[in-house]
Amino acid sequence: MNNGCLENRKKEHDNSQKRPKSYKFGSKSDDFALAIAKVAVAQLCESVGFQGFHLSALETLSDISVRYIYSIGKTANLSANLAGRVEGNVFDIIHGLEDLGSNLGFSGASDVDRCVVSSGVVKDITHFVGVSDFIPFAYDVPGFPVVKESAKTGSFWEKGEDPPGEHIPSWLPAFPDPETYATRLSVENETMGVSNGKKTESELERVERNMDRSLLNLQLRFAHNENKGGSSHGSGYVATESNPYLAAPLHVGEKEVSSVVLPTKLSNEVALRNPVHVDVGNHVSVLETFAPAIEAMKSGLCDSDNVKKKLLYDQRPTVRFKIGIGKKSLGTMSDLNSQNEEDLLKIASWFGNDNEKDDKKRRVEKILKESVESSKE
């Protein structure tokens, strides 16, 4: 079996097929280090006198050299731990080298009481350093693996806030913004909470953020209202939750939950109170609370002056979903709309057109019913 005469075939074979590697040194995370090792080994082989390699041979040799480093480290670590140390020593490394070199042997290996310092291994290496040429590595190697900065936890200390109350240490995550859980009494008391001045992030991001908060808030509200019996009128913040056992008792005929009636009632109320004149979304349904951003976009399409919405519950504490898009930024919104008009229209159609009011109502009722049932459980 003369493999040497089939070198061409082997070359193709090697190039096309990937060899199975062991997990420790062949995993994806190690590719970078292996590539560097390949370059270094190639440079060394070139210095020895080779003019070309087979890829498989180069990979094999670089893999073996990497394992050599690994085994030196492992043996050195073992001898350091045996001596009761955590950090390695030059003697540990020499022990490791002797272990690896014991196969071929080195001068002085058979001496019984020899000092590690005068080991033949070190002498061999010293000789090698004196003899060999200086071949620098071909590339600049960055320090790896790169340590990823962990995401900030948003603690009190990081935000620069004082934790409310001495019992709260400052390294805990900060409380969420009051906007997420604050409730206001009536429409008249409401103001444009978000000033037009401060716009630190793009309007879409803010809208999305508010939407997320609103969703969470809505779910919390459903859970909360089950306890309260639906008799509260939204006075005060959610943070100051009253004792459910001290809540006012239900009057005769009053239901804890009303799901079916709500949408039309709500829409009527909002139509009365809502200062916003919206061309497209004439009725404001509960469904739209789930997508206030889309509503804002829709109304933006129709060039409404004020896109701000406040959605009220009849028998539940008022929930505010503020979409603070001021006049200043309306231009950008319309620009955005003009660019993505088709997309926005598509998105709007997903949430139901005006022509499909019944469908929307049905969906709203279904969602409310599901949430009520889940909270009842």
Place this chain on the structure above:
Amino acid sequence: MNHNRQSNDGKHDDDSALSDFLASLMDYTPTIPDELVEHYLAKSGFQCPDVRLIRLVAVATQKFVAEVANDALQHCKARQAAVVKDKREKQQKDKRLILKMDDLSKSLREYGVNVKQQEYFADSPSTGMDPATRDE
């Protein structure tokens, strides 16, 4: 007593030789980069803040690879010399020294590393070869 004194002096010499050698390592940059060696030493659990030890491991590895490559080179040259006896043309063509798997496996065998490729059967000894290099 004398023996002890001698051994003590010997130890001092060895110590100084070792420390000198480690100091000289800082001037000689090994071909294997420090970051690579650090990465694999860290992987094996070996902790050391001293750069000279990293260099020592790098130089030791370089020596190992150079020795293996040297042995493979000897095998390759030996094979070419054996073939040249038959044909002069081969010498001109195969002037290039190429590191191949079987040369490498022969040289690694002496170091205790068993690199063996799977045997396979072919129709004839010259299957898959270039027509020019095919033996008669």
